[in-house]
Amino acid sequence: MKNKLKIVSLQLDGNQFGTKGRKELETKLKEFGKLHVLGSLDENESEESEEEADDGEDGNSTEEEESADESHQSHNNSVTIVELTDSNISAKDFLKSPNMDNFMALGDNRTVLIYEEIKTKDQQDIDSYVKVLMKISAMSNNLKTDVSDASSKCAEYLYKQLFIWAQQEDHLWPVTNSLLINLGLIKGEDKKFKPTWNMEGCYTVIKNIIHKNYFPESIRMSLKLFMQRNLEKNRDLASLKNQIIASCD
Numbered sequence: 001m002k003n004k005l006k007i008v009s010l011q012l013d014g015n016q017f018g019t020k021g022r023k024e025l026e027t028k029l030k031e032f033g034k035l036h037v038l039g040s041l042d043e044n045e046s047e048e049s050e051e052e053a054d055d056g057e058d059g060n061s062t063e064e065e066e067s068a069d070e071s072h073q074s075h076n077n078s079v080t081i082v083e084l085t086d087s088n089i090s091a092k093d094f095l096k097s098p099n100m101d102n103f104m105a106l107g108d109n110r111t112v113l114i115y116e117e118i119k120t121k122d123q124q125d126i127d128s129y130v131k132v133l134m135k136i137s138a139m140s141n142n143l144k145t146d147v148s149d150a151s152s153k154c155a156e157y158l159y160k161q162l163f164i165w166a167q168q169e170d171h172l173w174p175v176t177n178s179l180l181i182n183l184g185l186i187k188g189e190d191k192k193f194k195p196t197w198n199m200e201g202c203y204t205v206i207k208n209i210i211h212k213n214y215f216p217e218s219i220r221m222s223l224k225l226f227m228q229r230n231l232e233k234n235r236d237l238a239s240l241k242n243q244i245i246a247s248c249d
Contacts, residue, residue, distance in 0.1 A: 091117035137205040138198035185226040224248040
């Protein structure tokens, strides 16, 4: 199972796991975050229940029993595994599971594919867009150069398109608010929300683009202000935040 990280479907119909076996299988799948791929376990009876059922039946001929055993064994060994190969990965697949492998599997056209899937059409799309942006930015300090380079380029493109749209639609404030929340600088309406992505990668991308012409001045100044306030209470990533603040001057 460790080598089946791209598995999307696991069909084990007819296998005699019993209640205990099913629980063990579900536990193992949970460890890999793959419980959702487990199909229904139809005819998942324990051996004891089948033996009890057999006791109530009339005896059959030896040939019939052997034939039934062979058929039963073949049925019990029915295991179907469906995996995603690199060529099967789509932007939707990545958004469902935004990890490094799926990101890289999208190929050189990943940036456009992701943008077309998440591009904002109205104000309600902003937060979803920004969350994807954070998850991609989080990979920008990956130890693998190809991953960090690809994620940095993708994140910059997504930022640029977001800012262009926000200025055209007069939605700079909602975008600013979403960025502040998802960068952990302010609390949103959902007080229980806490960013789970790698903040160092997110702030690294901001540091690399905040001085560019397409970066709106109002968002730049808002980030500077709230980072300064944040540093008074929280020294996490202090050096990186100070570099961003200095770039705003």
